[in-house]
Amino acid sequence: MIKVENLVKTFGAKRAVDDISFNIERGEVLGFLGPNGAGKSTTMRIITGYYPPTAGRVTVGGFDIVENPIEAKRLMGYLPENAPGYADMTVHGFLSFAAEIRGLYGDARKKAVHKAVETCSLEGVLYQTIDTLSKGFKHRTCLAQSIVHDPDILVLDEPTDGLDPNQKHEARSLIKRMGEKKAIIFSTHILEEVEQACTRVIIIDRGKIVANGTPQELKSRSKEGRLDDVFRSITLPDTVLA
Amino acid sequence: MNSWAIIKAISKRELGGYFTSPVAYVFLVIFLLLTGFFTFTVGNFFERGEASLVSFFTWHPWLYLFLVPAAGMRLWSEERRIGTLELLLTMPVTTWQAIVGKFLASWIFLLLALALTFPVWITVNWLGSPDNGIIITGYVGSALLAGAYLAISCMTSAMTRNQVISFIVSVMICLFLILAGFTPVTDLLVRWANPVVVQTIASFSVMTHFEAFQRGVIDVRDVIFFVSLIGFALFTTGVVIRGHRAG
Ligand SMILES: Nc1ncnc2c1ncn2[C@@H]1O[C@H](COP(=O)(O)OP(=O)(O)O)[C@@H](O)[C@H]1O
Ligand SMILES: [Mg+2]
Numbered sequence: 001m002i003k004v005e006n007l008v009k010t011f012g013a014k015r016a017v018d019d020i021s022f023n024i025e026r027g028e029v030l031g032f033l034g035p036n037g038a039g040k041s042t043t044m045r046i047i048t049g050y051y052p053p054t055a056g057r058v059t060v061g062g063f064d065i066v067e068n069p070i071e072a073k074r075l076m077g078y079l080p081e082n083a084p085g086y087a088d089m090t091v092h093g094f095l096s097f098a099a100e101i102r103g104l105y106g107d108a109r110k111k112a113v114h115k116a117v118e119t120c121s122l123e124g125v126l127y128q129t130i131d132t133l134s135k136g137f138k139h140r141t142c143l144a145q146s147i148v149h150d151p152d153i154l155v156l157d158e159p160t161d162g163l164d165p166n167q168k169h170e171a172r173s174l175i176k177r178m179g180e181k182k183a184i185i186f187s188t189h190i191l192e193e194v195e196q197a198c199t200r201v202i203i204i205d206r207g208k209i210v211a212n213g214t215p216q217e218l219k220s221r222s223k224e225g226r227l228d229d230v231f232r233s234i235t236l237p238d239t240v241l242a
Numbered sequence: 243m244n245s246w247a248i249i250k251a252i253s254k255r256e257l258g259g260y261f262t263s264p265v266a267y268v269f270l271v272i273f274l275l276l277t278g279f280f281t282f283t284v285g286n287f288f289e290r291g292e293a294s295l296v297s298f299f300t301w302h303p304w305l306y307l308f309l310v311p312a313a314g315m316r317l318w319s320e321e322r323r324i325g326t327l328e329l330l331l332t333m334p335v336t337t338w339q340a341i342v343g344k345f346l347a348s349w350i351f352l353l354l355a356l357a358l359t360f361p362v363w364i365t366v367n368w369l370g371s372p373d374n375g376i377i378i379t380g381y382v383g384s385a386l387l388a389g390a391y392l393a394i395s396c397m398t399s400a401m402t403r404n405q406v407i408s409f410i411v412s413v414m415i416c417l418f419l420i421l422a423g424f425t426p427v428t429d430l431l432v433r434w435a436n437p438v439v440v441q442t443i444a445s446f447s448v449m450t451h452f453e454a455f456q457r458g459v460i461d462v463r464d465v466i467f468f469v470s471l472i473g474f475a476l477f478t479t480g481v482v483i484r485g486h487r488a489g
Contacts, residue, residue, distance in 0.1 A: 048332040051487050073334040080332070084325030086255070088262045100251040101333045129262075145329070 001026055001075075001153050001183040002047060007056035009042050016042040018207035019056070026152065029179035031198035031215075032187040035235050039207040040187040041081050044157050047185070048078045060153060074102075077146030081157040083139045087131035091122055091141050094130060095148055102149035116144040119174065135162040143171075147178070154178065156186035160193060172197045191227045195219075205235040248335055252343025253350070256317075260351050269313060273355045276305055281362060293370025298362055299380045299456050303420050303448060306391050311412040313352060314395025315405045317344050318483070323403045331487070337480050345396055345476060352388045356381065376458035383455025386468035387448055391416050393475035400482040416448075423447025 002024040009017040017039045024030050032040050045051040047058050049069045058065045063072035085094055095116055099109045117123060120140040125133060130141060139162060146154060159175065160168045175184060176197045188194065194201050195215050203211040203218075211218055211234055221230050260266040277298070281287050285297030321327040330340055366372050391412070398412040399405075421427045423444035431440045444450050448471075451464040 045328070045332075050328050050332050070334045070336065073332060076332075078329070078332045080325060080328045082325055084329050086259065086326055087324060088259055089255070093258070097251065097255045098333070101248060101335060103247070103334075142329075 001061050002185065003057075003059045004043070004047065005057045007043065007046060007058065008054045009039075009046060009051060010054045015207050017046070017053075020204065020207070020209050021056075022202055022209065022212065024153075024183045024185055026183050027180060028183055028200055029175060029198045030183075030185045031194035031201045032185055032204065033189065033191070033194055033201055033231065034187075034204040035189060037206075038204045038235070040204060041157055043204070044078075044155050044185070044187060045080075048076060048155050049073055075151055076153045076155055077149065077151040079139075079143050079146045079154075079156045079159055081161075083142035085130040085138060085142055085145070088129055090127050090129050091117075091133070091137075091144075092126045094141065095144055098145040099148045104149065112148050112150070115150075116148040119147060120144040121170075136164065136167045139163060139171075140167075152182055154182055154184045154186075156184065158188055159186050160188065160190065168193070191231055195227060203231065203234060210234045245336075245339055248339045249343040249346065252330075252335070252340055253347040256344050256347030257350060260347075266351070269309070270355055270358065273305075273309055274358060276309075277301075277359055277362070280305065293366055293372040295362065295366055295372065295377050295380055296456065298359070299384060302384050302387060303452060306388055307413060307416050307420065310352065310388055310391035311395045311398075311409045311416065314348055314392050314412065315399055315409040317348060317396050318400040318479070319403050319405050319408050322486070327483075331483075337483055341396070341476055341479050341483070345393065345472075348392055348396075349389050352392060353385055356384060356388065373458065376456070379455045379458050379460050382460060383452050383464075386455075386465065387452050390419075390448060390468050390471045390475075393472040393479075394419075397475045397479045397482065400479045419446070419448045421447070423449035425449075 004023070005021050007017055007020050008015065020039075020043065022030075032043070034040050042051065046053050047060070047065065049065045049072060052066060060072035061075040063075070065072045086097075089097070092113065095113045096109060099112045102112075104112050117126065120143055122137070122140060122144055125137050125141075128137075130138060133141065139159070143156070143159060146156070156175070160171045163171060172193060175186060178184065179197070179199070186197075198215060201211070201213060201215055201218055202209055211230070215227065218230050219227050280301035281295075281298040285301060287297045290297060318327070321330065331337065363377060366377075367374070394415050395408070395412040398415070399408045401411070402408050424447070428440055428444050431443075448468075451467045454461050454464050
């Protein structure tokens with residue numbers, strides 16, 4: 001459903017994304033793994049149509065994100081890094097707004113908001129404004145916004161960032177559950193997350209894909225069968241970069 | 243889904259944003275107080291001994307100079323600062339729809355402020371018998387002037403995450419648009435420059451085009467001036483926003 005071909009993004013002299021290609025099909029949960037600054041967010045911003053690519057092509061559900069951005073964006077839900085939201089809006093107002101932009105009105109909108117609220121357990125904070133929410137609730141509110149129109153494709157940038165262990169666990173099982181019927185790509189730098197929720201893993205380092213396979217395949221590359229050994233052996237630590 | 247439905251959704255959200263914070267009410271009160279102060283005190287409304295709103299409208303270019311950028315400075319800088327710009331523009335929304343939606347919401351807010359000056363109109367009708375036609379064209383001119391300043395504030399707001407910088411830059415641009423055709427300045431300029439040059443510069447000034455409305459004349463050319471100024475500033479806003487994303 002998502003097709004990324006030879007994608008490049010440069011900022012000045014910096015190649016943030018350097019010739020990467022991959023596909024995601026329905027029923028797949030792709031873990032996008034990499035150290036900070038690897039280019040995960042930049043890739044996701046290109047897929048969702050926020051940044052235009054410097055070179056290469058992204059198609060979403062058959063629509064080119066540069067040539068048919070609106071059609072492509074309709075098929076996606078997106079949780080940006082840091083889960084932004086309109087500070088002075090209530091959770092309910094914010095979700096209604098997202099649903100309206102997605103073309104839902106009247107009863108359909110009410111139902112969609114209700115379902116997203118239920119899925120993300122937001123009942124307790126429905127009429128609280130977003131700036132008064134704890135980090136966990138803020139994240140869930142933005143996640144709810146991304147699934148309010150029940151999209152076929154989900155792009156989640158560090159969906160478990162800032163959550164406590166229980167919330168992290170819940171978020172992972174939610175992603176896994178939704179992944180059965182959707183195509184999901186989510187980024188993280190937490191390895192255990194990938195093992196629990198993903199059907200496939202891509203490791204990216206300094207803009208390039210350095211590994212692509214199932215969690216089992218990647219684990220088998222290390223003597224002890226541990227993902228973090230593999231991760232450490234193929235990505236450079238920050239200290240080396242600096 | 244049609245464009246207007248999206249624009250409406252964005253406008254509604256933006257307008258709601260004004261009224262959920264105290265800023266809107268503070269703004270309205272300050273606007274009305276200043277309008278009253280300039281009209282009745284500085285403008286010598288009563289001493290003029292005539293039933294008109296000249297002393298009311300004359301001050302609008304100067305009043306708006308600070309108030310409109312104050313109302314418009316957060317439009318885009320805030321979205322960029324808190325990251326909702328990324329959210330909005332990855333929804334099935336074109337940059338153009340987002341710009342028009344947000345602009346319209348703020349303009350409606352300013353028109354509401356302007357509409358709340360109706361007691362001045364009632365007062366002048368109660369005291370005498372003014373030419374209400376002139377007053378209506380006066381309001382039309384004032385609404386267009388506010389729209390033009392607002393579009394400029396929109397543009398400067400897209401240029402920076404910092405609201406203070408956005409405010410100062412738009413005040414500077416609006417001030418230039420006033421002074422280029424402000425009679426004391428043009429009188430000074432003709433001493434050094436060719437009158438044709440001075441006139442050309444003045445034709446880009448909001449003052450030149452605002453004045454006719456106060457005389458009860460709605461000239462198509464003046465309307466076109468304000469509408470193109472708004473169009474140009476909003477177009478530039480789009481270019482600036484696309485520029486950020488291109489990196
Ligand atoms: N808008 C931008 N302007 C300039 N450089 C950027 C921009 N966005 C990202 N970068 C750079 O691109 C690289 C990749 O960043 P990012 O995609 O955010 O990494 P990740 O999400 O994997 O941590 C980083 O070195 C970052 O500094
Ligand atoms: Mg990131």
